[in-house]
Amino acid sequence: PDVTRVRIDKSISVIPALAFRGRPITELDCHIGVKKVEEFAFDGCPSLRLLVMPGVKEIKRRAFWKCGALTDVECGKLEIIEGFAFHSCFSLRSIDMxxxxxxxxxxxxxxxxxxxxxxxxxxxxIRDRAFLGCRSLERIILPLKDGMISDNAFQGCGNLKHVDLVQGE
Incomplete structure (x- = not known):
C-alpha cells in the first residue's frame, strides 16, 4: 500500500533530493531537527495538503513543484526559499513565515x-517574479527596507489591494 502520512524523525537533518517525488502522501510532519529540504524532494506529490516543518531553514529549488493540493505550510524558522520551490501549488491559500x-x-x-x-x-x-501569476493575492505584510523588492516581484497579481509595511530591522 502507498504511504500517505510521513513523519521525519529527529535523526534526519536533510530531506534528500527526489526523496518522495510523485508519491501519494497527504501530510508531512518534520521533527524540529530537519533543517533543509533538497531539490525535487516532494516534486509532483498531487495529494500533499499539509506541511509541518518547524525547524526547516532552507527549501531548495522545485522542492514542492506542482503539489497542487497543498493548502497549509507551517515553517516558523524558514529563512530561504529558492526558485520554483512552490511552483503551481494551486491550492495554497496563505503564507506566514x-x-x-x-x-x-x-x-x-x-x-x-x-x-x-x-x-x-x-x-x-523578494526576487524577480517571486509571486508571478498569483492572481488571488490581496494582502501582503512585510518590512519596510530600501531595495528589498525586485522589479516584477508581484507581476500578474492584479488583485493585490493591501500592502502593510512594518518596521524593518
Whole structure:
C-alpha cells in the first residue's frame, strides 16, 4: 500500500533530493531537527495538503513543484526559499513565515489561490517574479527596507489591494 502520512524523525537533518517525488502522501510532519529540504524532494506529490516543518531553514529549488493540493505550510524558522520551490501549488491559500530572509525568483509562481502573505522583520529580499501569476493575492505584510523588492516581484497579481509595511530591522 502507498504511504500517505510521513513523519521525519529527529535523526534526519536533510530531506534528500527526489526523496518522495510523485508519491501519494497527504501530510508531512518534520521533527524540529530537519533543517533543509533538497531539490525535487516532494516534486509532483498531487495529494500533499499539509506541511509541518518547524525547524526547516532552507527549501531548495522545485522542492514542492506542482503539489497542487497543498493548502497549509507551517515553517516558523524558514529563512530561504529558492526558485520554483512552490511552483503551481494551486491550492495554497496563505503564507506566514516570520523568519524568512530571502524569497528567490518564481518561488510561489502560479499559486492561484494564494490570498495573503505575511513575512517577518528579517526579510531581506523578494526576487524577480517571486509571486508571478498569483492572481488571488490581496494582502501582503512585510518590512519596510530600501531595495528589498525586485522589479516584477508581484507581476500578474492584479488583485493585490493591501500592502502593510512594518518596521524593518
Amino acid at each position: 516570520p523568519s524568512i530572509k530571502t524569497v528567490e525568483e518564481l518561488a510561489f509562481d502560479f499559486c492561484r489561490e494564494l490570498t495573503s502573505v505575511k513575512f517577518g522583520r528579517e526579510l531581506e529580499s
